[in-house]
Every structure is written in C-alpha cells, then in structure tokens.
Amino acid sequence: DAGVTQSPTHLIKTRGQQVTLRCSPKSGHDTVSWYQQALGQGPQFIFQYYEEEERQRGNFPDRFSGHQFPNYSSELNVNALLLGDSALYLCASSQGLAVRNTGELFFGEGSRLTVL
Amino acid sequence: AQSVTQLDSQVPVFEEAPVELRCNYSSSVSVYLFWYVQYPNQGLQLLLKYLSGSTLVKGINGFEAEFNKSQTSFHLRKPSVHISDTAEYFCAVSVFSGGYNKLIFGAGTRLAVHP
Numbered sequence: 001d002a003g004v005t006q007s008p009t010h011l012i013k014t015r016g017q018q019v020t021l022r023c024s025p026k027s028g029h030d031t032v033s034w035y036q037q038a039l040g041q042g043p044q045f046i047f048q049y050y051e052e053e054e055r056q057r058g059n060f061p062d063r064f065s066g067h068q069f070p071n072y073s074s075e076l077n078v079n080a081l082l083l084g085d086s087a088l089y090l091c092a093s094s095q096g097l098a099v100r101n102t103g104e105l106f107f108g109e110g111s112r113l114t115v116l
Numbered sequence: 117a118q119s120v121t122q123l124d125s126q127v128p129v130f131e132e133a134p135v136e137l138r139c140n141y142s143s144s145v146s147v148y149l150f151w152y153v154q155y156p157n158q159g160l161q162l163l164l165k166y167l168s169g170s171t172l173v174k175g176i177n178g179f180e181a182e183f184n185k186s187q188t189s190f191h192l193r194k195p196s197v198h199i200s201d202t203a204e205y206f207c208a209v210s211v212f213s214g215g216y217n218k219l220i221f222g223a224g225t226r227l228a229v230h231p
Contacts, residue, residue, distance in 0.1 A: 056216050092219075103150075103212075104148075106162075107152075108159050
C-alpha cells in the first residue's frame with residue numbers, strides 16, 4: 001500500500017523564480033492538504049483540495065496556488081519566490097469530507113525548498 | 117480561533133527516564149487531538165489520537181496521552197525513553213469549517229534523549 005509520495009525531495013531556487021511541487025496521495029484517499037514547515041517551527045496550513053477544487057485556505061498570499069488532478073494527485077505552485085519561502089513543504093492526504101473522517105492526516109516525506 | 121500551545125520547545129532527558137511533553141489547546145467545541153512525531157529529514161508520523169471515549173489514549177512506541185477537558189490539555193507521556201525517541205513532537209487539533217477539516221499544529225517540542 002503506497003503512502004503519500006512527494007517530488008522532488010530537495011530543490012534550490014533563486015529569488016523571483018517559480019517552483020512546482022508534486023504529491024500523490026495515499027491509496028484510497030481523495031483529499032490533499034499542503035503545509036509549510038519553516039525551520040524550527042510547526043507545519044502551517046496552506047490549502048486543501050477535494051474534488052479538484054480548493055476547499056480551504058490558510059493565511060498565505062496568492063503567490064501560492066495549487067491544483068488537483070482527476071487521479072487525486074496535486075501540485076503546489078509558488079511564484080515570485082522570496083527568501084522566506086525556504087521551508088519543508090509537506091503534503092498530506094485524507095479521505096473525503098469532514099463528516100466522514102476524523103481529521104487524521106497521512107504525511108509524505110516533504111520537499112525541501114531552498115531559496116537563494 | 118483554535119490554537120495549540122506546546123509549553124516546552126526542548127526537553128532533554130536521560131535514557132530510561134520518564135518524560136512528559138505538554139500540550140494545551142483552545143477550543144469551544146468538541147475536538148479531535150493528535151500527536152505526531154518527526155524524525156530528522158522525514159515527514160510526520162502519527163503517534164496517537166483522541167477522538168472520543170477513554171481519556172487515556174495509547175499509541176505506538178510505548179507513548180500514551182491523557183485528554184483533560186477541564187484543563188484543555190493533551191499531554192504526551194512515556195515511562196521509559198530510548199535514544200531512538202530523539203525527535204520533534206507535534207501536538208495538533210482538528211478544526212472543522214464548512215464541511216471540511218484541517219489540522220492546526222503547535223510549534224513542536226524537541227525531545228533529546230541522552231545516554
């Protein structure tokens with residue numbers, strides 16, 4: 001049973017560039033959430049996708065955008081990168097709407113982004 | 117808004133000693149609570165969860181946590197730690213909104229187990 005997979009594992013970008021991170025959810029899951037974890041901090045909620053639509057969004061600027069595909073996989077895009085965007089980006093999957101789940105998330109290993 | 121406070125940023129402890137990692141949450145409604153562990157350069161792994169029922173919850177690797185509604189706490193405990201327990205531990209609360217939920221995390225507690 002494949003868990004949550006993310007790619008790439010590491011990448012380095014320069015300020016102003018754009019980056020795309022990818023995530024495949026755990027088998028049987030249809031909801032994908034993205035979190036940003038800066039060094040020494042807890043994960044911060046970016047947004048959540050279900051049925052190919054953004055359902056919830058945290059306090060992140062519009063430079064952060066996403067997409068969910070029909071196979072439930074997801075992408076996180078960040079435009080106009082800033083030094084402060086350097087972080088571990090975590091993808092997490094779950095199953096369906098809140099009424100059908102407890103909120104437990106299954107996490108991938110993350111994509112570590114360094115912005116120079 | 118719901119929030120999670122982890123009262124200790126770092127907890128040093130000797131091997132085979134007991135440990136308690138403290139977590140308080142703020143919420144006016146029923147909550148689901150979680151503890152996750154993060155080993156170096158890895159993602160988050162679920163240790164245990166409280167959904168309802170018994171306030172003492174047992175998880176993996178010998179960890180347990182106690183839900184205390186009156187004190188809005190969910191402290192994590194282990195009676196005897198091992199070197200391999202050295203990691204970052206995150207407390208989280210599930211927040212429901214508009215038919216969807218998300219996890220809100222604390223800032224984390226770094227557990228350092230010394231020989």
